[in-house]
Amino acid sequence: MSLEELRGKAAIVGVGTAGCGEAHGMTDLEILSQAARAAVEDAGLEMRDVDGLCTANMGAALWPLNVVEQLGIRPRFVEGTNIGGSAFVAHQLQAMLALAAGICDVVLVCYGSTQRTSPFGRKERTEARNVLDPSPYESPYRPFNPPSSYALIAARHMYEYGTTRRHLAEVAVAARQWAQLNPEAFAREPLDIETVLNARMISDPFTKHDCCLVTDGAAAYVMTRADRAKDLRRKPAYVLSNATGVWHRTVSGMQDLTVSPTRESAERAFAAARLTPADVDMAQIYDAFSINTIMALEDMGICPKGEGGPFVEDGAIAPGGRFPVNTNGGGLSCVHPNMYGAFATIEAVRQLRGECGERQVQGTNTVVVNGNGGNSMASQSTSLLATADVL
Amino acid sequence: MQENDRGGAEFQYHNALREGRFVIQHCDGCGLHVFFPRVVCPHCAGTSLRWVEPSGTGVVYSTTTVRQRAEKGGDYDVSLIDLDEGVRMMSRVEGLPPGEVRIGMRVRARIIEEEGTALVVFVAEEQQ
Ligand SMILES: [Zn+2]
Numbered sequence: 218m219s220l221e222e223l224r225g226k227a228a229i230v231g232v233g234t235a236g237c238g239e240a241h242g243m244t245d246l247e248i249l250s251q252a253a254r255a256a257v258e259d260a261g262l263e264m265r266d267v268d269g270l271c272t273a274n275m276g277a278a279l280w281p282l283n284v285v286e287q288l289g290i291r292p293r294f295v296e297g298t299n300i301g302g303s304a305f306v307a308h309q310l311q312a313m314l315a316l317a318a319g320i321c322d323v324v325l326v327c328y329g330s331t332q333r334t335s336p337f338g339r340k341e342r343t344e345a346r347n348v349l350d351p352s353p354y355e356s357p358y359r360p361f362n363p364p365s366s367y368a369l370i371a372a373r374h375m376y377e378y379g380t381t382r383r384h385l386a387e388v389a390v391a392a393r394q395w396a397q398l399n400p401e402a403f404a405r406e407p408l409d410i411e412t413v414l415n416a417r418m419i420s421d422p423f424t425k426h427d428c429c430l431v432t433d434g435a436a437a438y439v440m441t442r443a444d445r446a447k448d449l450r451r452k453p454a455y456v457l458s459n460a461t462g463v464w465h466r467t468v469s470g471m472q473d474l475t476v477s478p479t480r481e482s483a484e485r486a487f488a489a490a491r492l493t494p495a496d497v498d499m500a501q502i503y504d505a506f507s508i509n510t511i512m513a514l515e516d517m518g519i520c521p522k523g524e525g526g527p528f529v530e531d532g533a534i535a536p537g538g539r540f541p542v543n544t545n546g547g548g549l550s551c552v553h554p555n556m557y558g559a560f561a562t563i564e565a566v567r568q569l570r571g572e573c574g575e576r577q578v579q580g581t582n583t584v585v586v587n588g589n590g591g592n593s594m595a596s597q598s599t600s601l602l603a604t605a606d607v608l
Numbered sequence: 609m610q611e612n613d614r615g616g617a618e619f620q621y622h623n624a625l626r627e628g629r630f631v632i633q634h635c636d637g638c639g640l641h642v643f644f645p646r647v648v649c650p651h652c653a654g655t656s657l658r659w660v661e662p663s664g665t666g667v668v669y670s671t672t673t674v675r676q677r678a679e680k681g682g683d684y685d686v687s688l689i690d691l692d693e694g695v696r697m698m699s700r701v702e703g704l705p706p707g708e709v710r711i712g713m714r715v716r717a718r719i720i721e722e723e724g725t726a727l728v729v730f731v732a733e734e735q736q
Contacts, residue, residue: 353618354643354644357725358686358699359674359686360672360674360698365674365686368672369670369686369687372670372711373669373711376670376711376712418673419675420672420673420674420686421673421675421707467698469697469698474688
C-alpha cells in the first residue's frame, strides 16, 4: 500500500487535553488518563472501543504497558515508537496503516508529563537520561541541551542567510499574541520584540523567550477509518498524509545545520496529499525554539530556503497576519510538557472544526502539522490534515 | 594503535586520548574519514576503519556561548569544528572570551585534562 493510497482513509475524531500548565500533585499517567478519557468522550466513543494505542514517554522504557494498565485496555495494535516530540505526529502513519489493514478500529494516541511540578522534575529527568543514554562525544563540552544544540543551528542559519535575532524574536512575539487569544495557554502576559531581545541570554543567540516553556500537560486524540468517522459526533479532521524523516541523533551529526529532515518529510507528505505548500491555510509547527518555526517554514516550502526570517517579519505569522502559525500559542507560549507533537495536532483539529473561539481562523480547510524531535531537529514528521471539502 | 587494539572504537578512542593522541578513523573501503569512531563505516558500511592522526586544524562551523553564573564558572563556548579531514566534532574554543569565537575562524586542536578526562579543545590559529 502506497502513502498516496492512504490519503484521507483515516480521520481524527476526538481530541482532549488535561493538566496543561501546572498539574500539582498529579502524575504523568493521571493527566494522560484524563486527556485520553476526554478525547474518547469527545469522539462519542467509550474507552472499551479503543483497540489501538500509540504512546511514548521520556522516562519509562516500556511506557505503552504503563498506559494499557492505567487505562484498563487491551489493544490489538500497540505502537510505542519514540523519536522525540515528533512521535505523536509520526504515530499517525502507523495508525493509518493499522486502520486501513483492519487490524484495529479505534486508535488512541496519547501523551502526558508533569515535568514542571513533579518532585522528579525536568532537571532530575534530564540527568537520569544522560546516564541511561549517554552522548560521549558531546557531553564533556557541557552543551546546555536542548537549547545549545538549537542555538548552534540558529547561529549557522544567521551566518548563512542573514537571519537576525529580531527575526527570531518575531516568532516568539507572534506565538505570544496567539496565546493571548487562547484561554488554555500558559504564558499570556504581553511580550514585545525589545523584551525578547533584552531578556536573559540562555545560549546565544537565544534569550529565554526564544526557548519553549517548561509546563505540565497531557494530550490525546482518537483516530478511526474515514467511513466510520463521518457518522461520529464531531466534524472529522481527515489525515491526508503523514511522513517522517530521521537523519541523526546529535547536533554534531546534523550534516547541514540549516536544513532539517522536514525537507524530506514535507516533500513526501505534500506529494501523497496531492497538495502544494500554497494550498495550506495555516501551519502548526513544533516550536521548541524560535528557530524551529523559521526553518520549518523554509523546509516545508512555505517560503524559500533562507527567507524564513524575512517571511515572519511585521507580524506575518501573528493574529491578523498573512499566514497563521501556531494559533494556540505553540510550545513557546501555550504548553510544552517536554514533547509537544500531540498538542500541535490537536490545535490543527480544533481549527479545522472551527471551535477555536477568539483565535479561530475563518475558512480553515487544510492545515500542515510539523513535529520536531530530538535535541537537534533530529526527527521531523509532517502531516496534512483537512476537512471533508478537501478530500 | 597496536597497544590498544582491544575493545570497541569508543574504548580505543578514549584510550588514545588518555595517552595524549587525538585520533580519528579513515575508511579504507571508501576513502573517507569518520568521526565519531565506529566499528562500521557510516558511508559505505565497510569495516576497514583505521586510526589516523588528523592534522589537528579545522574551522568553526557554528558556535554558541552557554551562559552560566560567574560563581558556577561563568560563560563558556560550545562550538562545532569541521576538521580539515572532512569530519565534524563538538568542542570548545579556548584562549579568547566565548563571545569572540566566530564561525569561519581557523582553529587548532590540543588535548587537555578536565575533571580527570582527556579532552580535545581548540585554540584560534592566530593565537598559536
Ligand atoms: Zn567507508
